[in-house]
Amino acid sequence: MATSVSYPTPGPGPAPVVATAGIQAPVQASLWSDAWRRLRRNRLALVSAVYLVLLVAVALIALVHTPYSYRDVGVARPYSGPSGANWFGADILGRDVLSRLMVGAQISLIVGVGTQVLVLAVGVPIGLLSGYYRGLFDTVVAFIINVFYGIPDLLVAMILLLLLGPSLNNIIIAIVATRWMDMARLVRGQTLALREREFIEAARSSGAKPAKILFGHILPNSLGPIIVQATFGVPAAILFEAFLSFLGIGVQPPTPSWGSMAADGLAAIRIAPHMVIFPSIALSLTLMAFNFLGDGLRDALDPRQKR
Amino acid sequence: MATPILQVKDLHTEFLTDGGVVKAVDGVSFDLYPGESIGIVGESGSGKSITALSILRLVPDPGRVVSGQVLFHDQDLLQISGEEIREIRGRDIAMIFQDPQSSLNPVLRTGFQIDEAMLAHDKATKKEAHLRTIELLRRVRIPAPETRVKDFPHQLSGGMRQRAMIAMGLANAPSILIADEPTTALDVTVQAQILELLGDLNRDLGTAIVMITHNMGVVAGLCTRVLVMYAGEIVEQGPVEQIFENPQHPYTWSLLRSIPRVDALRHERLRSIEGLAPDLLHPPTGCRFHPRCPFRIEKCYTDEPRLQEVAPGQQAACWVTMERARKEMDADNLVDIRPGAGSGLHKGELTE
Numbered sequence: 220m221a222t223s224v225s226y227p228t229p230g231p232g233p234a235p236v237v238a239t240a241g242i243q244a245p246v247q248a249s250l251w252s253d254a255w256r257r258l259r260r261n262r263l264a265l266v267s268a269v270y271l272v273l274l275v276a277v278a279l280i281a282l283v284h285t286p287y288s289y290r291d292v293g294v295a296r297p298y299s300g301p302s303g304a305n306w307f308g309a310d311i312l313g314r315d316v317l318s319r320l321m322v323g324a325q326i327s328l329i330v331g332v333g334t335q336v337l338v339l340a341v342g343v344p345i346g347l348l349s350g351y352y353r354g355l356f357d358t359v360v361a362f363i364i365n366v367f368y369g370i371p372d373l374l375v376a377m378i379l380l381l382l383l384g385p386s387l388n389n390i391i392i393a394i395v396a397t398r399w400m401d402m403a404r405l406v407r408g409q410t411l412a413l414r415e416r417e418f419i420e421a422a423r424s425s426g427a428k429p430a431k432i433l434f435g436h437i438l439p440n441s442l443g444p445i446i447v448q449a450t451f452g453v454p455a456a457i458l459f460e461a462f463l464s465f466l467g468i469g470v471q472p473p474t475p476s477w478g479s480m481a482a483d484g485l486a487a488i489r490i491a492p493h494m495v496i497f498p499s500i501a502l503s504l505t506l507m508a509f510n511f512l513g514d515g516l517r518d519a520l521d522p523r524q525k526r
Numbered sequence: 527m528a529t530p531i532l533q534v535k536d537l538h539t540e541f542l543t544d545g546g547v548v549k550a551v552d553g554v555s556f557d558l559y560p561g562e563s564i565g566i567v568g569e570s571g572s573g574k575s576i577t578a579l580s581i582l583r584l585v586p587d588p589g590r591v592v593s594g595q596v597l598f599h600d601q602d603l604l605q606i607s608g609e610e611i612r613e614i615r616g617r618d619i620a621m622i623f624q625d626p627q628s629s630l631n632p633v634l635r636t637g638f639q640i641d642e643a644m645l646a647h648d649k650a651t652k653k654e655a656h657l658r659t660i661e662l663l664r665r666v667r668i669p670a671p672e673t674r675v676k677d678f679p680h681q682l683s684g685g686m687r688q689r690a691m692i693a694m695g696l697a698n699a700p701s702i703l704i705a706d707e708p709t710t711a712l713d714v715t716v717q718a719q720i721l722e723l724l725g726d727l728n729r730d731l732g733t734a735i736v737m738i739t740h741n742m743g744v745v746a747g748l749c750t751r752v753l754v755m756y757a758g759e760i761v762e763q764g765p766v767e768q769i770f771e772n773p774q775h776p777y778t779w780s781l782l783r784s785i786p787r788v789d790a791l792r793h794e795r796l797r798s799i800e801g802l803a804p805d806l807l808h809p810p811t812g813c814r815f816h817p818r819c820p821f822r823i824e825k826c827y828t829d830e831p832r833l834q835e836v837a838p839g840q841q842a843a844c845w846v847t848m849e850r851a852r853k854e855m856d857a858d859n860l861v862d863i864r865p866g867a868g869s870g871l872h873k874g875e876l877t878e
Binding site for chain 2: 421424
């Protein structure tokens with residue numbers, strides 16, 4: 220069909236002169252490069268990002284090498300404090316705390332990122348569809364979301380884990396079950412606002428398919444808030460996993476989780492405080508880093524900020 | 527000019543609000559011939575935009591086209607499936623909007639958005655689309671189109687954005703281009719350029735144009751025929767020169783009189799049309815313009831006038847018409863057109 224359409228060259232007047240040579244093209248200032256520029260100026264967010272990169276590096280290193288195996292008992296005297304051989308000391312069974320923290324970092328990152336990937340996969344399409352089509356689907360979704368909000372997170376997670384059994388995958392599923400609503404709600408709100416914008420009307424008037432409008436126009440315009448929400452969702456999920464593991468219904472031994480390590484240490488907090496302190500510090504630093512990064516992203520992606 | 531390319535017949539579009547039914551478009555009919563350019567004028571809320579949106583079935587909620595026909599190539603656009611109307615949008619009938627600032631997606635590159643318009647109808651491969659986009663941008667006189675395609679909308683000026691919108695509208699070489707107040711958001715010199723561009727495209731490509739505007743000057747510059755809408759109805763229609771020279775409906779007459787003139791007397795007041803646009807929830811009985819009409823007669827309060835031939839090719843829906851108003855009510859010398867059935871101030875009576 221392409222050849223059947225032709226455009227006459229401009230009628231009256233000389234052909235436009237294209238004068239590009241020697242003219243410096245203006246610097247491409249896209250939304251994202253603007254945001255990146257603003258993010259770089261935010262010290263706290265930048266430090267947090269560096270910390271998180273290091274954390275990821277540590278988790279990756281732990282895949283191939285840890286000072287000791289995280290499950291070998293008796294590599295040091297039980298309860299022994301930090302020393303040259305065991306930097307962060309040993310736990311109740313004489314396992315190396317540093318090695319366990321490193322593997323715990325893997326667990327935390329998998330849970331944190333994994334839940335958000337699933338939350339995005341569930342919440343974004345639901346939010347887009349209910350916001351764009353409204354009607355019955357939206358009513359049903361709104362009802363389900365309200366029901367989920369009405370039940371305590373812990374109850375949902377506990378019931379699911381008891382039904383499914385406590386494994387890493389099931390922990391992720393349980394956390395997603397308590398967190399998808401926020402994302403769905405956010406995307407729905409964004410969609411409701413964006414669908415009334417003129418460029419959506421323009422896209423529809425040019426014959427764009429609904430899928431194109433949803434994923435080509437509405438989604439890219441709500442990416443900023445979605446990224447921020449997901450970034451804040453990561454520490455929340457990590458904390459929730461730590462909490463579940465602290466209660467004993469999370470990651471099962473001998474796999475270490477920062478939460479279960481802190482729980483183990485709590486029993487011996489008087490004689491071996493390092494068993495609580497190090498996992499807690501790791502957890503706190505990570506949560507802080509994600510939150511600061513989220514804050515930084517929120518400021519950087521806010522189009523009203525023109526600094 | 528034998529067969530019309532688009533026929534709108536007795537179109538009714540209503541909005542179901544909490545307060546009741548608003549008849550935004552109430553029995554509008556008109557024909558559009560190939561290559562023609564018509565203007566639909568009226569003040570805000572007269573139903574001109576909703577008429578255009580009804581043609582493409584893009585009326586926003588809670589609006590519904592309740593009856594009527596929109597015939598395009600013997601197809602009633604109001605009856606065909608959603609998939610079929612989607613194919614016609616942008617390919618056969620394209621639309622451009624008032625505010626180029628907000629009708630382009632802010633996060634996508636301008637060129638990409640024009641490519642998309644073609645790809646939506648499988649009119650071209652990506653590569654062809656890209657080349658044609660550059661050609662189109664040159665056609666709408668955007669300088670250095672090779673580099674401009676990579677710009678984001680906010681990097682273009684208002685006029686350039688509107689040109690890009692027009693390029694997007696033309697992407698699939700539609701036979702009809704509906705322009706909904708395309709110049710309202712632009713400053714006057716840019717307005718003139720855009721109108722000239724639309725005129726050239728109409729002439730060179732043979733694209734029929736439906737120009738929706740509240741600006742009589744825009745109509746004069748571009749269109750051959752004009753429809754005047756008031757409160758959801760067409761009150762007068764005909765060839766542009768004829769309507770401008772000899773409007774027969776008092777509303778058209780007042781509209782034309784209210785255009786500010788450079789050669790007006792220094793201290794002369796701007797002439798406005800007194801009163802407010804009617805509340806469409808409770809439209810006036812009889813002629814909808816009667817509460818604001820200086821020439822109303824008894825009949826206007828009770829009976830609704832229909833469009834009838836007042837001159838060759840010109841129809842007006844009025845019981846009185848300006849011809850009679852001139853003869854019997856000294857309309858031409860009426861300065862103050864407040865409702866007063868012709869008894870307002872006359873030129874000689876001006877005090878200052």
